[in-house]
Amino acid sequence: MDYISNQEPQIQEMLQFLGITDVDALFADIPAQIKLARPTVDDGLSEYEGSKLIKSLAAKNTFSDYENYLGAGAYEHYIPALTGAICSKSEFLTSYTPYQPEASQGMLQIIFEFQSAICALTGMDVANASAYDGASACAEAVLIALRSHPERKKILMGASVHPNYQAVVEQYLAEHGIDIVKIPFGVSGELDFDALKSQLDAQTAAILIQSPNFFGNIENMKQVVALTKPFEALVIHCANPLSYGLFAPPGELGVDIAIGDCQPFGLALNYGGPYAGYVACKQALLRQLPGRIVGETVDKQGRRGFVLTLQAREQHIRREKATSNICTNQALAALASLIVMLWYGKEGLPQLALTNYQRAAYLKQQLEKISGIETTSGAIFNEFLVKFPHSAAHVQHYFRKHHIELGLAVDSFYPNLSNWFLVTVTETKSKMQLDRYVSVAKELSV
Amino acid sequence: MSQTIFEKSQAKQRAYSLPAEDPVFAAFSPPKDLCRATPLLLPEVSELDLTRHFSQLAHKNMSIDTHFYPLGSCTMKLNPRINEWAASLPEFTHCHPLAPNESVQGCLQIIYDFLEILCKISGMAAGTLVPNAGAQGEFTGIRMIADYHKKRGDHNRCEMLIPDSAHGTNPATAAMNGYKLISIRTDENGDMDLQQLEASLSKRTAGLMLTNPNTLGLFSPAILKISSLVHQSGGLLYYDGANLNPMLNLARPGDMGFDVMHINLHKTFSTPHGGGGPGAGPVLCSQQLEEFLPMPRVIKHGEEYRLQNHSKTSIGNIASFQGNFGICLRAYLYAKLHGHYGLRKIAEQSVLNANYLKNKLAPFFKVPFPQPCMHEFVLQADQYLSKGVRVLDIAKRLLDYGVHAPTIYFPLIIKECMLIEPTETESKATLDQFVRIIEVIVNEIETQPELVQNAPYTLTVSRLDEVKAARFPILKHTVDH
C-alpha cells in the first residue's frame, strides 16, 4: 500500500496538462546507467499485514517479563496518560519547525514554557528548545565553554560522567585539538578532588561533572565550583533533572551550564530514544547557546506572541560560523517532558524525587544487611552500586530466573569494576517488589 | 490575552497522584546540606486546566493533518497513524537501551532489517540508525571521512567543498569538524559550476558534500562526472539525503558515486516532524567506510542478533545509546508497507505533483529554471517588489487562506524565492486549490497591495515583531511578568 492520493484519473489529467504520456519523461536527466527499472511485483503490505508483522517482532521482545532495575541514563518512570493524549494531537505531532510564527503559536508557546520549566527546575537564567539527548548536550556545553575561552585548549571531565556521554564529548572535540583530561574517582565512586586540584589551571576552559554521577553518587558540586572559580573556567553540571526535585540545583550552586537528559520526564525507554537533552546556562552565555530558542514579543496590535529568536547564531543563517549544526531537535519529546513536569508541578515533583530517593535508600539498606553483599557509601539519589559474592553472570542468571533484571553489570563500561552492579529504583517499585528483590539476594548469598 | 501555563497557576491545585507511601520509606531523608534551598517554581495546575491549556494551544498551530504544507526541503508528507500505533506498543516502549540482547531480539531485528532495506535503496554496503537527526547524520559521515583519510596517513585533507546552494547544516557540520570551506557556485542553469569544481579539487580535498537533486529541486545531469572528478583527487563524496524522496528506487546514491550519506527519516520516511523533532538521520556507507561506522552496531549470528559496542576503527559513539529507535521503528513499518514497489511510486508521484504545480504556477511568477524539476521547485516573486510586496508578504497572506507558506528565502542564492515541495501524498484537487489561492493573492497585489503587506489577519496573532524579540530577549516566564 501507499499514501499517494492521486489515482489513474487524476494522474492522466496531470500528464495531459504537462503534455507527456508517462511520468518517466520527467526523469530524462537521470543517466541511463544508474536509472533503475520499475519494480514489477508489488512487495508492499496491507495495513493489516503490516500490523501483524510488527506484532510478531514485538513478541520477540521479552524484556517486559522482567522487573527492571536498570538505569544508567535511562529510567523507568510512570508516564501520565495525559502525555500521550496531548503529544498525539495532530496539530503538535504533524506540525513543523515554527518558521511562520503566526501559524505556529501553539508549538512556540510550548517551547517557551519548556524553556521556562527547565529554568525553574535548574535555577539557570536561560535554556534552549532541547538537544538530541544528554550526551550531545554535554558536548554542546563543552563547545560553549571553548567558544567563551578561545585561547584555552583544555577540558576536565569526570571519569564518572556516563561513559557514553564522555565518548560523545570526545567525538565532538575530535578535530579541535583540545586536551581532554579525565578526573578519576575514588573507591566509593566519588570525584578525586586532589586530582582535580592538580589539573585545574589557567589553560582549563571548563570542567564537566555529572552529579548524581554514573554510579549514583551525589558529588560535592559546591567544592567543584569553589575550586574552579579562581581560574575562571566554566563549571558544567550534568544531571538527571528529576534529582533537582530534591537536591540543590545548579543555579544555587553557582554552576555556569546545566545539561542532561529529560528522559525521566515523560519519555518511554524506547530502546534508547527519542529522549531530549536540556541545555541551560547563565545570562552571560546566552549568545553561545546552540539550537533553537523561543522568545516572547508582540504583534502589530500589541498582543503577546512567541517567535524563534536569536536565530543569527544558528546554522541556517550563520552556516559555518554557527554555534552548532543542529537543526531538527527533539521538540515533541520536549513537549512530553513539559507535560510531566507540569503534571507533577511545584509540589508533586519534589514528592516524586523524594519517593525515588526513599525507595532506593530502602533497598540499599536492606541489601547492606545481607552478609557478603557490599555497597558503596556516600549520598545517592535513586541509583547505587552493589557487589555480590559471585560472578556477575551467575548473579544475573539467578535473578533472571526470578524475572528480575537486577541492575547493570558495571564492567560493561568500567572493566576494572567486575561483579559490581548499578541498581536503580524508581517510584515504579513497591515495597513488596523491593522485598522480593531482597529475598532473592538473600538466597544468592547463602 | 494569552497566558502561559505559569500564569494559570493557582495555589495548591494539582494534577498528580503518587503511589501511597509505605511508612517504612519515611525513615529515609536526604542530607539537608545537599538539598534544594530555593522553592521549585513550577506552576500548580489541575489536570483539567492542563488538558484545556494544551488543547487550546493545539488550535493555534498549523500541521500536515490540518493544512496543505508545501515546505520545500522538508517533505511534509502524511504521517500515517499506523506508525504511531506500532511505536506505542509496550513491547517496544518498555525496552531499556541496556537490556540484555536476548530480551530485545525484536528491536535488534528491526534495526538490522531496516538497515538492509536502506542499504538496498541507497546502493550502500552498511549503515547505522544511531544519528538523531539529519545534521547528526552529516556529522557522523564527515567524521567517518576524516578518520578514513587519517587511516590512509593523509593529514593534508583539510578542505571540504560545498555548493553555495547547500543547506546551512552542511557548512556548519564541516566547520564543526575543523574543515576549511570551499564554496562551489551554482551556474545560471542551476547546475554545479564544473570548471570551478575542477579548479578547487586538490590533494587538500577531504570531500564534497552534495545533495542530488540539489536544493533548487534539480537533478544534476553531470553527477557521474562530478563523482569521478572528486574521487580522482582522492576525496570522498557525501550525500545529503534531504532530497531523497524523488530518488527512491529510481536512482541510488551509491550508483551515483557517493561514498557515505544520511537519510532524513522525518522527511523521506514520513516520521512526524513533531513541531521540530525528534527526527532521525541514519547513515549509510560504502564497503571501504564500513569500519568507521559509529557504535553500537547490530550484528547477526545465525538467527540471533546482538549489539556490538566496541571496535578499533569505529569513530565511536555519537549518541547516549542507540539513537531514536522509536522513530526508526515508524520508518521501518512505513518501508515495509510500501515495499520497493511503493517506494518507487513515491518517487514518481512526488515528481509528477511538483512539475504539475510548477507549471500551473508559472503564469504568476518568474521561473528561474525552466527544465523539469524533481520533487520541489523554485519560483521567484521579485516582479512584485515594484508594488512594494515581497515574497515574505505573499507567504503571510497564504496563511489567511488556510495554507502553510512554502519555504522562503532559501536557497540563499535566489532572490525573493519560494521553494515549493507538494510531496506525493497531496491530491490534484489540493494543488489546484493552491493555485486558485495564489491567483487571488496576485490579484490582491495588483489592486490592494497593502492588504498583502500586512497579512496575516485571520490567525490568533498578526505579524510578530521579531526585531523586538531579538533586541530585548524574553526567553522564559519571569515571576514579575
Place this chain on the structure above:
Amino acid sequence: MKKYSESHEWIELQGNIGTVGVTDYAQKELGDIVYVELPKVDKEISKGSEAAVLESTKAAADVYSPVSGKIIAVNTLLSTEAQTVNSSPENEGWLFKIELKDPAELANLMSQEEYHNLFK
C-alpha cells in the same frame, strides 16, 4: 577625513587613531540591527579580517577592518542601543576605534566621492 572600503566600511582619522563604522548602504541592506558583536579592546587586527559582527533577525554580517592595528575602544552604547547603527551609521553608530599599524594602507581605500560612484 573619511575613507571607504569596498565592503562598505568607513574610517575617520584623527592622528593615528581611526574610528570605524559601516555605511548607510550597509545598514539599509541588513535591515534592523538587533545585536552588535564588538571586538575586545587591545585585540590586534589585520586589514581585511573580521572585526565585528552585525546581526539582524535574518542575517549576520561580518564587518572587516579597513586597516591593521590595535583596538583601543569600542562603542559600548551599542550593547543596549543596537539600532543606533541603523539610525546613525556614520556618526553615533560607530563600532570601534583602532590605532593604525601602517598608515600606508589608507592609500588603498576610497574617497567619499569614489565610494558614492560605486552606486552610479
